Amino acid sequence: MIATQDYFPLLRKKIKEIVNFNSEYYEEKHLRRRVAIRMRALDISSYREYLRLLERSEDERRKLMKVLTVNVTEFFRNPETYDVLRRDVFPELIRMKENTGSRVLRLWSAGCASGEEPYSLAILAKEVLGKREDFRVRIMATDIDNESLNKAKRGVYSRRELTGVRRDYIKKYFERMGESYRIIEELREMVTFERRDLISDRKYRAIDMILCRNVIIYFSKELKERLFLDFYESLNPGGFLVLGKTENLSGEARKKFKIYNNVERIYRKEAGPPSPHTFPRRY
Ligand SMILES: C[S@@+](CC[C@H](N)C(=O)[O-])C[C@H]1O[C@@H](n2cnc3c(N)ncnc32)[C@H](O)[C@@H]1O
Structure with missing residues (x-):
């Protein structure tokens, strides 16, 4: 045979x-x-x-x-997670920054697809910070799919893609472009899109919150464990890691992170003495 x-x-x-x-x-x-x-x-x-x-x-x-x-995504995906970010995590981050004297929040949407996640974060940050102009929010948004990244950079979405976005947010944060809606410039400027492979490219440093949701599901077990440790290194002390609703921290990182909200898969790096990476770097 x-x-x-x-x-x-x-x-x-x-x-x-x-x-x-x-x-x-x-x-x-x-x-x-x-x-x-x-x-x-x-x-x-x-x-x-x-x-x-x-x-x-x-x-x-x-x-x-x-x-x-697999680029499926949406604005405010799992809204209950964003509720916790607005109610607990953002205020905590702001308090933390006030204590350290810094006024820059650095957030990273890792596996951002066509931009709905980082723009949801930008909207949330604007809502939480209100009229406070002393804070600056920088959102790094990365993915390996260039087509999705191009769409994300344009920031133009159809009405259907805005399902899940509150009417008042649409009014405040989008401008009409014929049948479509574009994220306003002020929000677009808060987000920097970049092609970065989570597996092989350099990680950011001095990040206050990482969202890596619905990205690692297909990664091998070993890679996931390594990535969680990389995220730990990327975070400032007291920083947060947010995974997808069905994802769990695994490996060594389970001992390092504290569970902040189990249901929403939010983990926290313990606040400690400032690390050499506490100060914003160029990225
Ligand atoms: C299902 S989407 C999730 C989008 C968003 N985080 C959400 O939860 O709605 C997964 C994204 O991860 C990206 N991705 C997959 N492997 C990646 C890698 N190695 N590095 C960076 N991004 C990756 C895909 O291109 C895709 O856009």
């Missing part, structure tokens, strides 16, 4: 090389499922044939990247 070669391992390797996607750190199940979506659409039944197509077609590489990254 002639054994048929399984081309999946080769395909996985090629995805890293030619699609620029760190496939070895994602669960195999996830990769197989996502690749199958493209193969079905193309009516291709073997990995070998799909691999050939991937090697010669730039368009297919772009399409595969799109399905691999």
